[in-house]
Amino acid sequence: MGAACLVGHPRIFSCFVCPSFLSFLGAKIINAFLFHFSGQFAIVRKCRERATGIEYAAKFIKKRRLSSSRRGVSREEIEREVDILKEIQHPNIITLHDVFENRTDVILILELVSGGELFDFLAQKESLSEEEATMFLKQILDGVHYLHHKSIAHFDLKPENIMLLDQSSPNPRIKLIDFGIAHKIQAGNEFKNIFGTPEFVAPEIVNYEPLGLEADMWSIGVITYILLSGASPFLGETKQETLTNISGVNYDFDEEYFSNTSELAKDFIRRLLVKDPKKRMTIDESLEHSWIKAIRRRNVRHEDSGKRPERRRLKTTRLKEYTIKSHSSMPPNNTYVNFERFSHVLEELGAAEDALRELQKSQNTSREDLCALHSIYEEKESWYREQQEGVTQQLMGLRQELQRGEGQRCQVQEDIRSAMLVVNGLKRRMGRLENKYEALAAQVSAEMSFVEELLKTMERPEDEGVRGVC
Structure with missing residues (x-):
C-alpha cells in the first residue's frame, strides 16, 4: 500500500474471549458523521500483544471492495490515515503501534486510551475553574500545535475525539484521536471538501471553500x-439551522451561561470564531493569548508567594446536560472509551443498524444534505451572477475601447493611403522634372560646345594675320 505497508503477521496480537477470528472484551461501532453521502465505518476492539501482554486498541476499518460502492473506506483514505499516524509522535496525540490487513479489513493497532472523554470527566465535578479548564485546553493546543507545524489538519476536532489517557492520574493527559479525515495541507494545492460534524465545522467547510489549518482553530473555539x-454556540434544531448559524457566525455570550466567565476567555473565543480564515487566530497566536498566559503567570505568582490562587468557579451542571444530550442524541464518534459498556447491545443491534442505515440516509440525511447543498448552490449562484454582471460590464467597456481603436486604425490607414498617393504624385512629378533637367543639361552642353568651337574659329584668323604682318 505504498508508504503505508498494511500487511502484518496475524498471530502477533490476540484479542479477548471470542470464538471467531479475534475476540474482544469491548467493542464500539464508529459511524463517523460526514455530511456528504459516503461515510467511514470502523469497529474498535481491545486487544493484547501476546509477547508483551501490553493492551492496545485494534481499529478494524472495512475496506471498500468496489470503487462504486458506498460501503467501507477506500484504500486511498486508509493509506492517508496510516501515513499521517505514522508521522505523529506526541504525548497529546494517539500513537500508531502497528498495521495489519486481512481480506476484508485493515487493522490499525493503536495506543489504548481508556480514560474516557474529557467532557465526561469534567462533568463529574461539582464545579470547574478557568484555570482547570485551561490546563486541559493547553494540552489540546499543544497537540494541535504539533500537528499544524507538520502541516496536518485534523478536521474533526470535537469533544468525542478529545480523550484522557487515564482519568485516575492526578494530572490526566489529553489524547487527540480519530484521524480518519485528517489531511496533509500542501502549499499551492487547493483542497476543498464537505466533511466533519456540523456542530463543529468551520464556515469554509459549510461554504465549500478552500480548506487549511484554520478550520481546526474554529473547532477549538467551539470546544x-x-x-x-x-452550551453549543451554533447548534440549531436541525442540521440546516446549525449550518446557517455557522455560515453567518450567529452566536453570542448569553449572560445566563457566561456570568462567571472572564473577558479574556471570551476574547479568546471571539478571536477563534472568525469567518475569514486569514483573520482567525493561529495555533501559535492562541498559545500566546493573554488568557492562556495570564492564568499561567497567576498560578506561578501565587505558588511563589505561597498563597492559594483565587479561582473563578464555573458550574458544570450545563456541561453535564450537554454531555448527556450529545450521547443520547447520536452515537458518539470515539473509538477508545467504554469498550465493555455497549458491546453486547451493539452486537445485537448491528444487523438492524445496517438495514436501517440506508433508509435513514435516504429519508433524513439525504433531504437535509440536499437542503444544505441547495443553500450553498444558491449562495454560489448569486455570487457567480454578481461576478458575471461585473465581467459583462468590463467586456462592454473593452468592446467600446476596441471599437474606438478600430475606428482610429481605419482613419490612420486612410491617412496613410492619402499620403502614399501624394508621395506617388510627387515621385512622378520629380521624375518629369529630372527628365526635363537632363534634356536642358544636354542642350546647354551642346550649345556650350558650339560656342567653344565658334570662339576657336574666331581666334585663328587673328593669329594668322599677326604672323603675316611680322
Whole structure:
C-alpha cells in the first residue's frame, strides 16, 4: 500500500474471549458523521500483544471492495490515515503501534486510551475553574500545535475525539484521536471538501471553500465555548439551522451561561470564531493569548508567594446536560472509551443498524444534505451572477475601447493611403522634372560646345594675320 505497508503477521496480537477470528472484551461501532453521502465505518476492539501482554486498541476499518460502492473506506483514505499516524509522535496525540490487513479489513493497532472523554470527566465535578479548564485546553493546543507545524489538519476536532489517557492520574493527559479525515495541507494545492460534524465545522467547510489549518482553530473555539458554558454556540434544531448559524457566525455570550466567565476567555473565543480564515487566530497566536498566559503567570505568582490562587468557579451542571444530550442524541464518534459498556447491545443491534442505515440516509440525511447543498448552490449562484454582471460590464467597456481603436486604425490607414498617393504624385512629378533637367543639361552642353568651337574659329584668323604682318 505504498508508504503505508498494511500487511502484518496475524498471530502477533490476540484479542479477548471470542470464538471467531479475534475476540474482544469491548467493542464500539464508529459511524463517523460526514455530511456528504459516503461515510467511514470502523469497529474498535481491545486487544493484547501476546509477547508483551501490553493492551492496545485494534481499529478494524472495512475496506471498500468496489470503487462504486458506498460501503467501507477506500484504500486511498486508509493509506492517508496510516501515513499521517505514522508521522505523529506526541504525548497529546494517539500513537500508531502497528498495521495489519486481512481480506476484508485493515487493522490499525493503536495506543489504548481508556480514560474516557474529557467532557465526561469534567462533568463529574461539582464545579470547574478557568484555570482547570485551561490546563486541559493547553494540552489540546499543544497537540494541535504539533500537528499544524507538520502541516496536518485534523478536521474533526470535537469533544468525542478529545480523550484522557487515564482519568485516575492526578494530572490526566489529553489524547487527540480519530484521524480518519485528517489531511496533509500542501502549499499551492487547493483542497476543498464537505466533511466533519456540523456542530463543529468551520464556515469554509459549510461554504465549500478552500480548506487549511484554520478550520481546526474554529473547532477549538467551539470546544472552548462549550467547555466554559455547557452550551453549543451554533447548534440549531436541525442540521440546516446549525449550518446557517455557522455560515453567518450567529452566536453570542448569553449572560445566563457566561456570568462567571472572564473577558479574556471570551476574547479568546471571539478571536477563534472568525469567518475569514486569514483573520482567525493561529495555533501559535492562541498559545500566546493573554488568557492562556495570564492564568499561567497567576498560578506561578501565587505558588511563589505561597498563597492559594483565587479561582473563578464555573458550574458544570450545563456541561453535564450537554454531555448527556450529545450521547443520547447520536452515537458518539470515539473509538477508545467504554469498550465493555455497549458491546453486547451493539452486537445485537448491528444487523438492524445496517438495514436501517440506508433508509435513514435516504429519508433524513439525504433531504437535509440536499437542503444544505441547495443553500450553498444558491449562495454560489448569486455570487457567480454578481461576478458575471461585473465581467459583462468590463467586456462592454473593452468592446467600446476596441471599437474606438478600430475606428482610429481605419482613419490612420486612410491617412496613410492619402499620403502614399501624394508621395506617388510627387515621385512622378520629380521624375518629369529630372527628365526635363537632363534634356536642358544636354542642350546647354551642346550649345556650350558650339560656342567653344565658334570662339576657336574666331581666334585663328587673328593669329594668322599677326604672323603675316611680322
